[in-house]
Amino acid sequence: MHLQLGSWRDRHGLTRLPGRSAGAAAACLLLLASCARSEDTPPHLTIGWTPMPTVDRESVAEIQLNEAMARPVTGARLRLEAFMTHPGMAPVSAAVEEQGSGRYRARVRFTMAGDWVVRLQGTRADGRRIDVQEDVRRVRPPEE
Amino acid sequence: MTTPAIGSDVFSWPVIGPALRWRHARTALQLVLLAVAALVVLHGLTGPQLAPANLATVLTWVHYRGLLIVALLAAGNLFCTGCPFILVRDAARRVHAPAARWPRWLRRKWPAIVLFVTILFVYELFDLWALPRATAWLVLAYFGAALVIDTVFAGASFCKYVCPIGQFNFVTSMLSPLELRVREPATCSACRTVDCIKGRRAPEAPLHVVRRGCELALFLPAKVGNLDCTLCLDCVQACPHDNIALAARLPALEIADGRRRSGIGRLSQRWDLAALVAVFVFGALLNALGMITPVYTLERQIGVWLGTTSEAMVLGVLFVLALGLAPAVLLGGAASWSAAVIGSSIRRPLLAFVYGLVPLGAGVWAAHYAFHLLTGFFTVVPVTQSAVLDLTGRGWLGGPWWTWVGAPPGALFPLQLGLLALGAMGSVAVTYLIADRESPSRTLAAATPWLAVTLLLFAAAVWMLAQPMEMRAAGAGALG
Numbered sequence A: 001m002h003l004q005l006g007s008w009r010d011r012h013g014l015t016r017l018p019g020r021s022a023g024a025a026a027a028c029l030l031l032l033a034s035c036a037r038s039e040d041t042p043p044h045l046t047i048g049w050t051p052m053p054t055v056d057r058e059s060v061a062e063i064q065l066n067e068a069m070a071r072p073v074t075g076a077r078l079r080l081e082a083f084m085t086h087p088g089m090a091p092v093s094a095a096v097e098e099q100g101s102g103r104y105r106a107r108v109r110f111t112m113a114g115d116w117v118v119r120l121q122g123t124r125a126d127g128r129r130i131d132v133q134e135d136v137r138r139v140r141p142p143e144e
Numbered sequence B: 001m002t003t004p005a006i007g008s009d010v011f012s013w014p015v016i017g018p019a020l021r022w023r024h025a026r027t028a029l030q031l032v033l034l035a036v037a038a039l040v041v042l043h044g045l046t047g048p049q050l051a052p053a054n055l056a057t058v059l060t061w062v063h064y065r066g067l068l069i070v071a072l073l074a075a076g077n078l079f080c081t082g083c084p085f086i087l088v089r090d091a092a093r094r095v096h097a098p099a100a101r102w103p104r105w106l107r108r109k110w111p112a113i114v115l116f117v118t119i120l121f122v123y124e125l126f127d128l129w130a131l132p133r134a135t136a137w138l139v140l141a142y143f144g145a146a147l148v149i150d151t152v153f154a155g156a157s158f159c160k161y162v163c164p165i166g167q168f169n170f171v172t173s174m175l176s177p178l179e180l181r182v183r184e185p186a187t188c189s190a191c192r193t194v195d196c197i198k199g200r201r202a203p204e205a206p207l208h209v210v211r212r213g214c215e216l217a218l219f220l221p222a223k224v225g226n227l228d229c230t231l232c233l234d235c236v237q238a239c240p241h242d243n244i245a246l247a248a249r250l251p252a253l254e255i256a257d258g259r260r261r262s263g264i265g266r267l268s269q270r271w272d273l274a275a276l277v278a279v280f281v282f283g284a285l286l287n288a289l290g291m292i293t294p295v296y297t298l299e300r301q302i303g304v305w306l307g308t309t310s311e312a313m314v315l316g317v318l319f320v321l322a323l324g325l326a327p328a329v330l331l332g333g334a335a336s337w338s339a340a341v342i343g344s345s346i347r348r349p350l351l352a353f354v355y356g357l358v359p360l361g362a363g364v365w366a367a368h369y370a371f372h373l374l375t376g377f378f379t380v381v382p383v384t385q386s387a388v389l390d391l392t393g394r395g396w397l398g399g400p401w402w403t404w405v406g407a408p409p410g411a412l413f414p415l416q417l418g419l420l421a422l423g424a425m426g427s428v429a430v431t432y433l434i435a436d437r438e439s440p441s442r443t444l445a446a447a448t449p450w451l452a453v454t455l456l457l458f459a460a461a462v463w464m465l466a467q468p469m470e471m472r473a474a475g476a477g478a479l480g
Helices: A002-006 A019-035 B016-021 B025-046 B055-074 B086-097 B110-126 B133-150 B157-162 B164-175 B185-191 B235-237 B273-288 B294-306 B311-342 B347-375 B376-391 B409-438 B441-465
Strands: A044-050 A059-068 A077-084 A090-101 A105-110 A113-123 A129-139 B178-182 B209-211 B242-250
Touching: A019 B016, A019 B347, A044 A129, A044 B409, A059 A113, B016 B025, B016 B376, B025 B055, B025 B086, B055 B133, B055 B164, B055 B209, B055 B347, B055 B376, B086 B133, B086 B157, B110 B157, B110 B164, B133 B157, B157 B164, B164 B273, B164 B347, B178 B185, B209 B235, B235 B242, B273 B347, B273 B441, B294 B311, B311 B347, B311 B409, B311 B441, B347 B376, B347 B409, B347 B441, B409 B441
Parallel strands: none
Antiparallel strands: A044 A059, A059 A105, A077 A090, A077 A113, A090 A105, A113 A129, B178 B242
């Protein structure tokens, strides 16, 4: 009986931990992390808003996407998602239309006051991935 | 006040009872939470630094906090039961057994209170909810602190004296409907081995402890309520007489219990516990205040008064006002009034009545965290899909479903109001019981100032809930 208990408990009465299993799990996690895909160099993103973002009012996002050396990103297929900085809140999606010369346009209706992050994801014309984001500081409440 | 009779014993329930009594039940739960913690750390450190799209921030600030308070109010201190920090600590103790005892002068809640306030402050100053990497480091810091402290000091020093989450759980668990309690007091009276506190030893030499006793120094026959109980079930495993029940009880009633508590003493003699409760209650309001639009105006105004644009300084003043001045004025004023009624020093009613505010404080925390949990409950699905996409480059089940969120925010106002009202009613009832204990002849007069404080804080909480929400992020700067 003692031997049986000893195989599960140490002298402090603690349950034996599967130490090797924990090590293997940690190694797997590191391996998974190393498998994460490397991103292309992200393009430079600037967004102008008209009018300034206000809750429940449509704002037009004038988006400029440039590669290095100010070379515009043309022919990209993009989608826009805007998230509140606080996790767990409903995001906002918008279609993105190309205007030419690296300019794109989306119409966004923010749903809550506060700070948002606009995330643009998609692919370039040559299939390389785009994933860039920009902060939208303090979307105003409707009464301001 | 006598010990109420044992209610329904969860250990006797089918399926749940045997599952809880299984000797590896805690380890199994800890392994689940350890896996979740590993996900949080991994994604927080390596995933996108966009809070709503990172498992670190979503699981920590939406799900963990919300489920924690739901579990506390619906059952008991289950998140201390499944605490993964302790699993890692136990593993480390196999390599390095602690030899020292926690210093006597630190055997109060003061270190934990300082950490509790610090975390609230850091959370607001740096907007931790918006920082996946910082959230991951915070989790790692918890693991590190538990590891270091409990491999140096014996017992559950980290849980009892340091862990801010633990203190939050201890206070809230006073409202839990379940409590570990002795089944038959006569059996304990006849017990000579007191395994529930000393641990059960092997029947033969070298007499090693084979079942750990309570590491938080709660001796079951003298244990009153849930305060300081991590629901680790060590006592249940150690008791050779199978004399411990997980009993149903009337939530919050223990708050009015003035008896000496094993491992704690009398509540009415503990300044540190009273301070912890004050931070718990006023901290709940302060934490909720940070979510609403008027806080901008208030912070700007404080900045103007101080002639500064430093957010740290403005926030510091706000914290001093909310966690120092407001409790001092309100609780001190109420205590002065009650002291005049009772004919005692201010200290006596202060240390007796402050605990009556616990239900209201828990109501505010619950209303706040239930909001995030329910409005963001399903976000874990698209965020997990997004993590899989980031990791493998392939979508899972058709790509992130960002429209999976949760309940619309406006729909939760009645629920939040209900939680606040329930908390306020609990505080009113408990305050009356405390007044009945402290001043049987002038019960209502002694309770009146505390009932007024309860109503005032309740009104403040309702006002906050009715305000438009406005969520800020790191560096946004309320003063800019």
